[in-house]
Amino acid sequence: VWNGLSGLRKDNTGYDLKQMFIGAEGTLGVITGACLKLFPQPAAHAVAWVAVASPEQAVDLLALAKARTGGQVSAFELVSGFALGLVLQHVPDVRDPLPSSAPWRVLLDLGIADAAMAEPIMERVLAAAMEAGLVEDAAVAGNQAQAQLMWKLRESVPIAERAYGKAVKHDVSTPVSRVAEFLLRAGETVQSVSPGSAIIAFGHVGDGNIHYNVSPPPGLDGDVFVEGLGLRVTEAVHDLVTQLDGSISAEHGIGRLKREENARRKAGAEIELMRAVKRALDPDNRMNPGRVL
Amino acid sequence: VWNGLSGLRKDNTGYDLKQMFIGAEGTLGVITGACLKLFPQPAAHAVAWVAVASPEQAVDLLALAKARTGGQVSAFELVSGFALGLVLQHVPDVRDPLPSSAPWRVLLDLGIADAAMAEPIMERVLAAAMEAGLVEDAAVAGNQAQAQLMWKLRESVPIAERAYGKAVKHDVSTPVSRVAEFLLRAGETVQSVSPGSAIIAFGHVGDGNIHYNVSPPPGLDGDVFVEGLGLRVTEAVHDLVTQLDGSISAEHGIGRLKREENARRKAGAEIELMRAVKRALDPDNRMNPGRVL
Numbered sequence: 001v002w003n004g005l006s007g008l009r010k011d012n013t014g015y016d017l018k019q020m021f022i023g024a025e026g027t028l029g030v031i032t033g034a035c036l037k038l039f040p041q042p043a044a045h046a047v048a049w050v051a052v053a054s055p056e057q058a059v060d061l062l063a064l065a066k067a068r069t070g071g072q073v074s075a076f077e078l079v080s081g082f083a084l085g086l087v088l089q090h091v092p093d094v095r096d097p098l099p100s101s102a103p104w105r106v107l108l109d110l111g112i113a114d115a116a117m118a119e120p121i122m123e124r125v126l127a128a129a130m131e132a133g134l135v136e137d138a139a140v141a142g143n144q145a146q147a148q149l150m151w152k153l154r155e156s157v158p159i160a161e162r163a164y165g166k167a168v169k170h171d172v173s174t175p176v177s178r179v180a181e182f183l184l185r186a187g188e189t190v191q192s193v194s195p196g197s198a199i200i201a202f203g204h205v206g207d208g209n210i211h212y213n214v215s216p217p218p219g220l221d222g223d224v225f226v227e228g229l230g231l232r233v234t235e236a237v238h239d240l241v242t243q244l245d246g247s248i249s250a251e252h253g254i255g256r257l258k259r260e261e262n263a264r265r266k267a268g269a270e271i272e273l274m275r276a277v278k279r280a281l282d283p284d285n286r287m288n289p290g291r292v293l
Numbered sequence: 294v295w296n297g298l299s300g301l302r303k304d305n306t307g308y309d310l311k312q313m314f315i316g317a318e319g320t321l322g323v324i325t326g327a328c329l330k331l332f333p334q335p336a337a338h339a340v341a342w343v344a345v346a347s348p349e350q351a352v353d354l355l356a357l358a359k360a361r362t363g364g365q366v367s368a369f370e371l372v373s374g375f376a377l378g379l380v381l382q383h384v385p386d387v388r389d390p391l392p393s394s395a396p397w398r399v400l401l402d403l404g405i406a407d408a409a410m411a412e413p414i415m416e417r418v419l420a421a422a423m424e425a426g427l428v429e430d431a432a433v434a435g436n437q438a439q440a441q442l443m444w445k446l447r448e449s450v451p452i453a454e455r456a457y458g459k460a461v462k463h464d465v466s467t468p469v470s471r472v473a474e475f476l477l478r479a480g481e482t483v484q485s486v487s488p489g490s491a492i493i494a495f496g497h498v499g500d501g502n503i504h505y506n507v508s509p510p511p512g513l514d515g516d517v518f519v520e521g522l523g524l525r526v527t528e529a530v531h532d533l534v535t536q537l538d539g540s541i542s543a544e545h546g547i548g549r550l551k552r553e554e555n556a557r558r559k560a561g562a563e564i565e566l567m568r569a570v571k572r573a574l575d576p577d578n579r580m581n582p583g584r585v586l
Contacts, residue, residue, distance in 0.1 A: 001562060002560065002562040002563055002566055003560060003562075003563075004563075006468075006538055006540075007468045007538070008466050008467070008468060008501060008538075008539065008540050008543075009466065009469065009499070009500040009501050009502070010466045010497075010500045010501065010502045010540065010543040010544060011466060011540040011542075011543060012316050012540070012542045012543060012544055012545060012546045012547070013540050013541060013542050013547055013551075013555050013559065014316070014317075014547065014555065014559070014563070014564075014567050014585060014586070015313050015316070015317055015321070015566075015567050015570055016312040016313060016315065016316060017313075017563065017566055017567065017570075019309040019312035019313070020308050020309060020310075020312070020313060022309065023305050023307070023308070023309060024307075024308055028308070039359075039364065040356070040359055040360035040363075040364075042363060063333070066332075066333055067333035067406060068406055068407065069363070069406055070335060070362070070363060070364070070365040070404070070405060070406035070407075071332065071333075071363070071364060071365070071406075072363040072364070111363070112363060113360060113361055113362055113363035113364075114361065114363075114414070114417075117410075121407070124407075173301050173302065173303045173304060174301070175299075175300045175301060176302065204303075206302070207302040207303045208301060208302050208303065209302070209303045245299055245300070245301075246301065247299075247301050247303065247304040247305070247306050248306060249304075249305045249306050250301075250303040250304060250305060251303060251305055252305060253305045254305070254306055254307065258306075262306050262307065266306065266307065267295065267296060269294060269295040269296075270295055270296075270297075270307070270310065271307075273295055273308075273310055273574065274307050274308050274310065276573040276574060277308055277310075277570060277573055277574075278308075279573065280569040280570055280572065280573035281566065281569060281570075292307060293307070
């Protein structure tokens with residue numbers, strides 16, 4: 001039993017073993033406790049629903065918001081216009097606070113330490129973004145209910161997506177600076193592999209993490225798509241991610257499903273390093289065998 | 294050759310190998326490149342020199358400053374009154390901006406995203422700290438030259454210390470919440486082992502990292518102290534750090550000098566894990582042999 005619950009911010013007394021166990025999916029050992037780093041809760045939130053013309057604008061808006069708030073950006077969620085349309089169609093009791101033909105929306109949530117400053121700071125961020133040509137239009141939540149509606153629109157995307165039908169799903173990340181390029185090129189890639197497919201894209205731009213889901217082309221049954229053409233879509237999307245130095249599993253992990261694909265896509269040296277560590281720490285392969293590696 | 298320069302904020306495709314190489318002092322491989330995470334430069338800094346009655350007040354002041362600024366604290370440096378006295382005595386062209394009999398000073402540097410807000414935010418932080426009884430007195434730098442003087446006082450501590458004479462030095466950390474307890478108990482510990490020794494303590498409270506240096510008692514030669522009684526002081530200080538779940542090397546590393554002590558103080562399971570990783574990645578022990586492990 002190793003106790004790694006030190007809670008130290010600085011410690012230079014050896015290898016940072018803890019990081020190896022995080023995300024290992026139990027293949028190196030069983031984690032029985034965690035030590036959390038806490039941050040003060042912001043005194044107030046200012047929430048806005050912003051129409052942007054492109055993912056590039058969204059990434060630039062994020063950089064502007066971080067710089068102007070000293071990093072007090074609690075959430076920055078990108079939603080495609082198509083995904084928003086599905087929410088408005090399939091989820092009860094929602095409406096678009098900002099009717100716009102712009103192809104993308106951003107949910108911008110600032111968590112501000114000084115409650116009196118939350119609104120003025122949001123206004124200044126949006127004014128600067130407007131001036132820089134990064135924003136088509138924006139609605140600022142005037143009260144808690146309006147802020148909750150904006151969050152509901154974002155959080156209902158997976159529900160609306162299930163109501164819409166089957167899709168192949170990708171939990172990918174790229175460096176933040178390449179999110180816009182990924183979305184542009186992925187759109188072209190999908191259309192060339194599966195013409196007519198709809199794309200339901202949403203995600204955490206600040207982490208470079210996009211949930212990029214692709215529905216069947218019109219007329220093709222969902223199950224048939226997922227077992228056939230959809231596999232080729234996934235291969236093409238993951239090829240693009242790999243080319244952009246991204247990850248084919250930003251949040252969800254490898255498990256059994258992506259094990260072979262991960263081994264195939266990762267550099268041989270990295271897989272060998274991981275296997276060497278696994279053999280060293282679990283020579284009898286007793287820890288969650290058959291996962292990850 | 295493994296390329297770990299991914300720059301991804303989220304990646305769940307295996308073990309986080311990069312963290313293992315950081316701080317391994319070359320014992321697992323040679324690092325030839327680094328990928329840096331950058332933050333926007335604050336638009337303005339507000340710097341204050343603050344007199345506090347105890348390390349406990351300093352830790353509480355740090356928590357208050359972080360909460361009131363949304364984390365926009367660029368530096369929070371604690372300096373003991375004794376260390377400050379050495380600087381005033383041995384370093385030319387400095388003066389104390391805040392004559393005070395308080396036993397500790399804090400250099401508080403806020404890096405604020407909105408230049409116009411830097412001064413008002415500093416004023417509000419200090420007013421709230423005064424009201425909470427955390428601050429004895431404070432001077433806010435009115436211009437760049439005054440801010441530089443405050444930084445010079447802090448940065449001259451190691452120079453003044455060398456001018457003062459030999460000392461045994463400790464680069465230790467504890468959880469931030471135990472810094473005050475460490476300083477209180479370490480003072481008692483040192484006096485019981487080496488009565489009359491002066492303590493030169495300074496450091497980065499936000500990281501729980503204190504440079505805790507102890508000079509010879511009056512009348513004892515520096516070299517004699519460092520080779521004799523000073524070793525017992527170090528042992529006692531490190532015993533206390535270990536008891537507080539701290540680190541005997543926060544920044545400086547293990548190298549050859551602390552290798553045996555580190556192996557003795559760390560839990561056996563942790564040393565065994567580290568050795569297993571070392572054997573797996575460097576079976577012939579060619580990478581910086583004799584260091585760390």
